[in-house]
Amino acid sequence: MTQKTSRRTFLKKGLAAGAAATVASSARAATPDPLITEVQPWASGLGDGVDATPYGLPIEFEDDVIRRNVEWLTADTISSINFTPIHALDGTITPQGCAFERHHSGAIELSKQDYRLMINGLVDRPLVFSYADLERFPRENHVYFCECAANTGMEWAGAQLNGAQFTHGMIHNMEYTGVPLRTILAEAGLEAAGDLADKWVYVEGADASSNGRSIPMEKALDDVLVAFKANGEALRKEHGYPVRLVVPGWEGNMWVKWLRRVEVMDGPVESREETSKYTDTLEDGTSRKWTWAMDAKSVVTSPSPQAPITHGKGPLVITGLAWSGRGAITRVDVSKDGGKSWETARLAKPGEKMALTRFYLDIDWDGEEMFLQSRAIDETGYVQPTKAQLREVRGLNSIYHNNCIQTWWVRPNGEAENVEVS
Amino acid sequence: MTQKTSRRTFLKKGLAAGAAATVASSARAATPDPLITEVQPWASGLGDGVDATPYGLPIEFEDDVIRRNVEWLTADTISSINFTPIHALDGTITPQGCAFERHHSGAIELSKQDYRLMINGLVDRPLVFSYADLERFPRENHVYFCECAANTGMEWAGAQLNGAQFTHGMIHNMEYTGVPLRTILAEAGLEAAGDLADKWVYVEGADASSNGRSIPMEKALDDVLVAFKANGEALRKEHGYPVRLVVPGWEGNMWVKWLRRVEVMDGPVESREETSKYTDTLEDGTSRKWTWAMDAKSVVTSPSPQAPITHGKGPLVITGLAWSGRGAITRVDVSKDGGKSWETARLAKPGEKMALTRFYLDIDWDGEEMFLQSRAIDETGYVQPTKAQLREVRGLNSIYHNNCIQTWWVRPNGEAENVEVS
Numbered sequence: 001m002t003q004k005t006s007r008r009t010f011l012k013k014g015l016a017a018g019a020a021a022t023v024a025s026s027a028r029a030a031t032p033d034p035l036i037t038e039v040q041p042w043a044s045g046l047g048d049g050v051d052a053t054p055y056g057l058p059i060e061f062e063d064d065v066i067r068r069n070v071e072w073l074t075a076d077t078i079s080s081i082n083f084t085p086i087h088a089l090d091g092t093i094t095p096q097g098c099a100f101e102r103h104h105s106g107a108i109e110l111s112k113q114d115y116r117l118m119i120n121g122l123v124d125r126p127l128v129f130s131y132a133d134l135e136r137f138p139r140e141n142h143v144y145f146c147e148c149a150a151n152t153g154m155e156w157a158g159a160q161l162n163g164a165q166f167t168h169g170m171i172h173n174m175e176y177t178g179v180p181l182r183t184i185l186a187e188a189g190l191e192a193a194g195d196l197a198d199k200w201v202y203v204e205g206a207d208a209s210s211n212g213r214s215i216p217m218e219k220a221l222d223d224v225l226v227a228f229k230a231n232g233e234a235l236r237k238e239h240g241y242p243v244r245l246v247v248p249g250w251e252g253n254m255w256v257k258w259l260r261r262v263e264v265m266d267g268p269v270e271s272r273e274e275t276s277k278y279t280d281t282l283e284d285g286t287s288r289k290w291t292w293a294m295d296a297k298s299v300v301t302s303p304s305p306q307a308p309i310t311h312g313k314g315p316l317v318i319t320g321l322a323w324s325g326r327g328a329i330t331r332v333d334v335s336k337d338g339g340k341s342w343e344t345a346r347l348a349k350p351g352e353k354m355a356l357t358r359f360y361l362d363i364d365w366d367g368e369e370m371f372l373q374s375r376a377i378d379e380t381g382y383v384q385p386t387k388a389q390l391r392e393v394r395g396l397n398s399i400y401h402n403n404c405i406q407t408w409w410v411r412p413n414g415e416a417e418n419v420e421v422s
Numbered sequence: 423m424t425q426k427t428s429r430r431t432f433l434k435k436g437l438a439a440g441a442a443a444t445v446a447s448s449a450r451a452a453t454p455d456p457l458i459t460e461v462q463p464w465a466s467g468l469g470d471g472v473d474a475t476p477y478g479l480p481i482e483f484e485d486d487v488i489r490r491n492v493e494w495l496t497a498d499t500i501s502s503i504n505f506t507p508i509h510a511l512d513g514t515i516t517p518q519g520c521a522f523e524r525h526h527s528g529a530i531e532l533s534k535q536d537y538r539l540m541i542n543g544l545v546d547r548p549l550v551f552s553y554a555d556l557e558r559f560p561r562e563n564h565v566y567f568c569e570c571a572a573n574t575g576m577e578w579a580g581a582q583l584n585g586a587q588f589t590h591g592m593i594h595n596m597e598y599t600g601v602p603l604r605t606i607l608a609e610a611g612l613e614a615a616g617d618l619a620d621k622w623v624y625v626e627g628a629d630a631s632s633n634g635r636s637i638p639m640e641k642a643l644d645d646v647l648v649a650f651k652a653n654g655e656a657l658r659k660e661h662g663y664p665v666r667l668v669v670p671g672w673e674g675n676m677w678v679k680w681l682r683r684v685e686v687m688d689g690p691v692e693s694r695e696e697t698s699k700y701t702d703t704l705e706d707g708t709s710r711k712w713t714w715a716m717d718a719k720s721v722v723t724s725p726s727p728q729a730p731i732t733h734g735k736g737p738l739v740i741t742g743l744a745w746s747g748r749g750a751i752t753r754v755d756v757s758k759d760g761g762k763s764w765e766t767a768r769l770a771k772p773g774e775k776m777a778l779t780r781f782y783l784d785i786d787w788d789g790e791e792m793f794l795q796s797r798a799i800d801e802t803g804y805v806q807p808t809k810a811q812l813r814e815v816r817g818l819n820s821i822y823h824n825n826c827i828q829t830w831w832v833r834p835n836g837e838a839e840n841v842e843v844s
Binding site for chain 1 (some may be wrong): 443455457458462464465466467468469470472473474475476477478479481483485487488490491497498499500502503504510511512513514515516517518519520523524525527528529530531532533534536538540545550554555557559560561563568597598599604628629630632651653654655656658659661663671680732736737739742743768770771778780784842
């Protein structure tokens with residue numbers, strides 16, 4: 001047997017030698033704690049039976065860990081967005097129940113019986129599939145992040161929203177199960193399309209907005225999934241039940257929900273969602289289009305404005321998320337002084353392609369203010385830019401694709417605030 | 423650009439050449455389908471806004487995908503079990519809301535404020551931690567399965583329960599976030615314990631049953647986690663909120679919920695839960711104890727009694743789950759003829775240690791009856807045994823640790839039944 005306790009010495013000073021280990025437990029030792037010395041009701045009575053919650057929800061104490069929208073951001077809640085409470089989550093999987101939503105004409109209710117998927121255009125055999133048909137194709141499982149192109153978009157104009165949920169919460173990360181789109185296109189046949197190098201697919205949803213997007217054939221035949229499960233179970237209504245498109249690493253708007261049609265075309269449609277929307281207006285007023293991939297990005301989720309430090313100085317876990325639409329995250333650095341100096345964070349697991357990576361930096365906090373930042377590096381060598389670097393290239397007219405380094409000013413009292421550092 | 427459509431030829435006969443691809447879509451082509459030809463209400467009206475479900479539940483159409491208990495198995499629902507609907511899930515992650523429960527005195531409600539964890543016994547410094555204290559230690563993230571030792575236990579007496587949910591649903595698989603128990607034990611100090619090779623920890627929960635179990639120190643210092651998140655969010659009430667123990671690969675009863683105390687001892691306690699319960703009574707009436715690791719096991723989840731084939735012959739996805747408490751799954755074989763011949767299934771991803779692995783076998787079903795089986799092989803080389811092999815070694819007096827090969831008799835009409843094959 002190997003003794004492994006020595007492999008990590010966590011506590012650096014004051015805690016390893018004394019009679020109590022942390023400030024908090026030391027304090028409790030001084031006064032008798034009825035939670036320890038007296039039998040509590042939960043230890044002497046019975047709890048709920050197994051028939052209490054056939055499908056369970058979070059315990060009432062966690063009822064602030066929910067999706068939230070920001071009323072002034074959009075004219076109504078039907079064509080709007082809400083945000084994942086990333087400040088309160090850990091690990092990498094996002095439960096469907098608190099994964100952000102973005103709708104263009106609201107979350108529709110569409111049964112499996114009423115579901116149809118049409119494949120048409122430049123195919124050998126136009127086809128219509130039922131949901132049951134889709135279940136007959138070979139499936140794949142992949143964990144991918146889905147990030148709205150507008151995530152962090154308010155930061156173009158400065159530090160406006162106070163909380164990681166609101167600045168970076170248009171993201172979720174789930175294990176998707178589905179059929180590769182290439183399998184379904186092969187079923188319809190692509191001989192009629194001729195040279196595939198200049199072909200596109202146009203994908204649209206069954207909701208009133210239809211949210212149509214053009215995707216180059218190379219991507220369509222690569223890793224795009226026609227997905228019907230997320231985190232093992234059926235997609236939730238608000239995530240596109242019964243079928244949505246999964247377009248790994250690319251902006252969330254292309255992940256068409258309630259997918260109803262895939263048309264093979266000889267060019268892009270230039271739909272509303274890829275011209276007046278989801279393009280990047282530059283300094284000179286011209287707009288860049290086809291900026292599909294979400295560049296490497298990261299954010300410290302705790303401490304953060306909604307997750308202040310409440311325990312004072314001493315051992316502190318700094319944690320956050322990193323991701324890249326161009327591959328795996330290879331390194332995350334954390335700065336406590338607004339980018340002057342950097343420490344390499346610990347990745348909970350080696351980065352996986354187009355999936356969230358959890359990072360940690362375990363420090364002994366001196367109780368002084370910090371300007372906390374994180375910066376992600378992906379397998380292409382790309383380094384997440386500062387806000388100044390991003391503005392230099394892109395100007396201030398953009399809404400989408402803001403992957404700047406985020407700063408939280410943590411004050412000595414542990415509270416944190418969204419700030420800009422020059 | 424590389425054309426990738428040719429890399430998999432899915433359809434073997436009759437489907438690749440015709441005007442329609444599957445039986446179902448062919449049938450639809452013959453009669454105009456109003457779901458295609460007419461504008462449907464969900465495509466012309468508005469859906470729900472983003473304020474509709476701050477925390478979402480599954481759509482109403484999925485309300486049969488729930489945990490279920492079997493009334494006659496236990497005297498009451500408080501000290502009972504319910505089962506994960508594995509027949510209806512795909513991928514590997516189990517959402518907390520439908521992950522099986524097992525309680526000995528019911529699911530208790532314990533707030534973070536009221537939570538305390540005591541570390542005592544042969545330690546240098548007995549300690550009491552609050553929930554906030556635990557959050558200050560370095561954390562790890564791991565996906566692990568949790569299987570009740572009694573899972574598949576009814577199969578000792580023959581094919582009794584009709585459905586993968588009931589025969590194999592005492593299992594779930596989640597991404598846990600927590601602090602290694604070794605870190606917390608190091609904080610309390612193990613110098614006083616002397617030679618750790620013969621030491622144990624006794625762990626107990628805050629519920630009335632306390633559900634105390636003894637764990638050898640080697641395991642305690644290896645991979646055991648004091649966990650507070652599952653799939654990113656707080657543990658659900660029924661899974662031990664706010665803190666449970668995670669004992670990778672070992673029987674679920676040791677994964678103590680509402681963890682309140684860890685005592686370092688010079689031997690095992692021989693508590694009720696490790697003597698009269700959770701031991702394996704052999705043919706001669708003696709009982710084997712300390713059978714902690716869950717041996718390699720697998721089950722076909724679809725088709726299965728609760729997930730019959732509804733589409734007739736032709737392309738069929740056979741899928742299921744495999745796992746081992748002794749490491750990673752390296753291979754899964756599937757038999758359609760009750761074990762006479764075997765085909766190697768496709769693993770959705772390379773197996774991970776002590777985590778569920780999803781397997782698929784994509785076949786062209788001839789519409790004839792099948793005796794479907796799966797058998798798992800893990801990294802130790804261990805092969806999942808037949809029911810006969812298991813009975814030969816263990817007799818018929820056991821309740822726990824039944825990892826036999828399961829058989830579903832699939833009839834030509836697509837319905838499936840739990841049967842035994844000799």
